[in-house]
Amino acid sequence: MINTMECAMDAQSLISISLRKIHNSRTQRGGIKLHKNLLVSYVLRNAKQFYMNEKYAEIYRMQQYEEVMTVCNEIQELNPLDLAEDIAEASGDCCSQGAGSPLLMEPASVCCALPASNHSAHTPQQQLQATAACSAAAALALQNEEVCKETNSVFFRSCCAEAYPVTDCDFSSLSAVHCNKTTVLDLDTHVVTTVESGYLHQDCCAVPCQGAQAPAKKRKFDFGCYATESEEVPDFTPCKRARFEDFYCPHSEQLDTSNISNLISIFGSGFTGLVSRQADSEFSLNGQFCSKQTLASLGAWTRAIVAF
């Protein structure tokens, strides 16, 4: 349990500072210092773990509240007429919100947003918004270890395909959608910006595949680029892909998938290409193919990370 009371910085600031250090080390005289970058990667891991734990705790709190609300609703369901009205009202409320609006913390609205995507009566725009909400929720849910294990495959399909109707998603645990704002550091322009929730829609497309091929062994920040020996050069290319998932997931393969979405939101660069590719529907329902495409398009941030 990390004692952060003495740390004046929050985990996200530490993450961006650490990334900046790694980025700067590429241009330092004398070559990349293995020792220093290893230590920085430990800080990154610790900050990430702390950040994830906090998020998880929040999700759990929301989940508790959500369960209470669900029980209340179930009691109400005894009257079907009341139910239909409620849902229609609630859905209308939710989906009338703009696509970019932050999802509210209140579990009631989340409840509404989620089944709304199933509702065939909605317009495509509303559907898209609902999908955005769903995906955002899904992405966040993926950050939750437990949800990850149970519902991975379901979410991947819903995330990757456009306007794909979500059928059997288990949304009960997705109460903690509070992907409202994320601070991102663009490693190319060194600009720190705050990103709205709609961003995460893109994120989760990159997520699935890593979970599918998450390595059994612990992974560390990839130092393959220190490959200064000739025999290591062949490792360079395959390492790149592995590095994507490795970077933020030392010692925790379960968090691989969730970390990627977090990672992407933190970097925030190179996503214009990602968005355009999505519109082309090049992403198949096959998670693996999806990830490779994603990887190929993330030129900017792989440049940043794949420094070694």
Add this chain to the structure above:
Amino acid sequence: MLLVEDGLGICVVHLSPLSLSLSLSLSLSGAGGGGNDVQWCFSQVKGAIDDDVAEADIISTVEFNHSGELLATGDKGGRVVIFQQEPENKSQPQCRGEYNVYSTFQSHEPEFDYLKSLEIEEKINKIRWLPQKNAAQFLLSTNDKTIKLWKISERDKRPEGYNLKEEDGRYRDPTTVTTLRVPVFRPMDLMVEASPRRVFANAHTYHINSISVNSDYETYLSADDLRVNLWHLEITDRSFNIVDIKPANMEELTEVITAAEFHPNQCNTFVYSSSKGTIRLCDMRESALCDKHSKLFEEPEDPSNRSFFSEIISSISDVKFSHNGRYMMTRDYLSVKIWDLNMESRPVETYQVHEYLRSKLCSLYENDCIFDKFECCWNGNDNVVMTGSYNNFFRMFDRGQKKDVTLEASRESSKPRAVLKPRKVSAGGKRKKDEISVDSLDFNKKILHTAWHPQENIIAVATTNNLYIFQDKLN
């Protein structure tokens, strides 16, 4: 341009300021105070006064030779400056001789590895002296990639009276030679020459952090982040790899080697420290490759102190055997630990160097100070250890008397006959008079390198670009 002030005036220097500076010195005569406590007095300071420090002048290593007569420094510009202690003045037997420049040479130059597109820094990472076997002195100096053996020899005579050469070196026309004479050696001004006798290159993929001469005086080891190599001093085209901690998959890397040293008496034993705070002792008789350690020294982490930076502050920056070979000392970011070689479970002594920094780790991480690699050293008797800190403070821990003191290396306290006043840092709350608060500490003024004379109470303390020499007050 650097200005160097001496007793006679100001001169402009372009070479290493250490070598061209004259030093302030004082005579330590007079009755001293009582008590067993050592009182440290300022003796000399070398280097430029200029506040604007050129990067090349930053001192990167300090080392006394085995007799203590010579003191070598290496800097970021790849230069080595050697100081020699003057013989004791017969008229003032209480005074120890002062250290004056003996030799200066460019040990390493910046290089470029075209294959990997990497620049190799010329900064001298370590200097280690060889024991003296003849009139000449030998030392090993290393940068990130290459180790060199330097011979420093004196020349105080030169041959005169050649038959075929003029005195200025021009060749004479043989037809003009009418008589023959035998050249004779005539005294000349002392000239100290440094020549590279061996170059040990291309054996390290990663950055060399340590070299250590074996007690057999024939071999030495060099360590980089992932490997330790064994060399013979006479053979440059071959070295044996004795430790390799590089994982098959670099993505699984979890620790690196941070320092390595041979045992002072047992030529088969050496230790290496890691970034995880462990020390491994290896016996070269066990196997050719010493990946499997004979002993593992590790102290369990205190879970209540866990923070984002736990891994960084537990990384060991230096390891030194005691002179008697019974103990070893390790330095991590906040503390110095003494280990008994017979007990692996925990250190026998732990000294906090600057515990008040524990609450400042965040800002120290931001400004990169948390990555500073402090060294440590033993005194000749192994009863006092010394290490550096920030604000040009350095700390000494008396193991026998269980006392510690903080001293400062500064120009302000560099007055003749000045006894160094102990300093105190107030961690918080009320600040007493003469105490300095943690927030006032200058983290750009750090003492990373210190050295203790092998026999006497003479210490060399390197600030960023100055070398301070302190001596104990003689009665």
